[in-house]
Amino acid sequence: MNTKIIYLVGYMGAGKTTVGERLANLLGETVYDTDKMIIEKEGCSIQDIFSRYGEEHFRHLETEILKETSMLKGVITTGGGMVLKEENRELMKSSGTVIFLECNPMVIFSRIKGDAERPLLQNKNEIEFSSLYEKRKPYYEKSAHIIIDTSNSSIDEVVSEIE
Numbered sequence: 001m002n003t004k005i006i007y008l009v010g011y012m013g014a015g016k017t018t019v020g021e022r023l024a025n026l027l028g029e030t031v032y033d034t035d036k037m038i039i040e041k042e043g044c045s046i047q048d049i050f051s052r053y054g055e056e057h058f059r060h061l062e063t064e065i066l067k068e069t070s071m072l073k074g075v076i077t078t079g080g081g082m083v084l085k086e087e088n089r090e091l092m093k094s095s096g097t098v099i100f101l102e103c104n105p106m107v108i109f110s111r112i113k114g115d116a117e118r119p120l121l122q123n124k125n126e127i128e129f130s131s132l133y134e135k136r137k138p139y140y141e142k143s144a145h146i147i148i149d150t151s152n153s154s155i156d157e158v159v160s161e162i163e
C-alpha cells in the first residue's frame with residue numbers, strides 16, 4: 001500500500017477535518033483539505049461556487065485540486081462528494097492509502113444541521129440527509145483501502161486506530 005499520502009474520505013460532518021489535523025500532527029506530516037484549497041484558489045465560499053456556477057462546476061474544480069494534491073505527501077482530507085467520480089476514486093487509490101470514516105448520518109445531522117456553508121445540507125431533513133448518505137456509501141466503500149466506523153468512537157480513538 002502506498003502511504004505517501006493518506007486520504008480521508010467520508011460524508012460531510014464525519015470528522016475528516018479534525019481527524020486529519022490530529023493525524024498529520026501525530027505523523028509530523030502536512031494536512032491538505034481539498035475544500036479549503038478550492039476556497040483559497042477561487043477566492044469565494046463553496047456555497048457561492050454552488051449558487052453561482054452550479055454543482056458540476058464545483059466537481060470539476062474538485063478533480064483539478066485532487067490532481068494537484070496527488071503529487072504531494074501528507075494527509076489529505078477530501079470533500080464529502082470526492083468519491084462520486086470514478087476518475088477521483090482511481091486517482092486516490094493509486095496515489096495513496098484511502099481511509100473511509102464511516103458514520104451514522106443521524107448522529108451527524110444533529111451536529112451539523114443549520115450549517116450555511118454546506119450547500120448539500122440546505123433544505124434537507126434528517127431522512128433526506130440519511131438517504132443521500134446511503135446512496136453514497138457504496139462509493140465511499142469502493143474508494144477505500146480501509147474502513148473505520150467512527151459512530152461510537154472519539155476523535156482520539158479514531159486517530160490511534162489509523163496510526
Ligand code: SKM
Nearest residue numbers: 012035046079080081118119
Ligand atoms: O465539498 C463540500 C461540498 O459542500 C460538497 C460536499 C458533498 O457533496 O458532500 C461536501 C463538502 O465537503
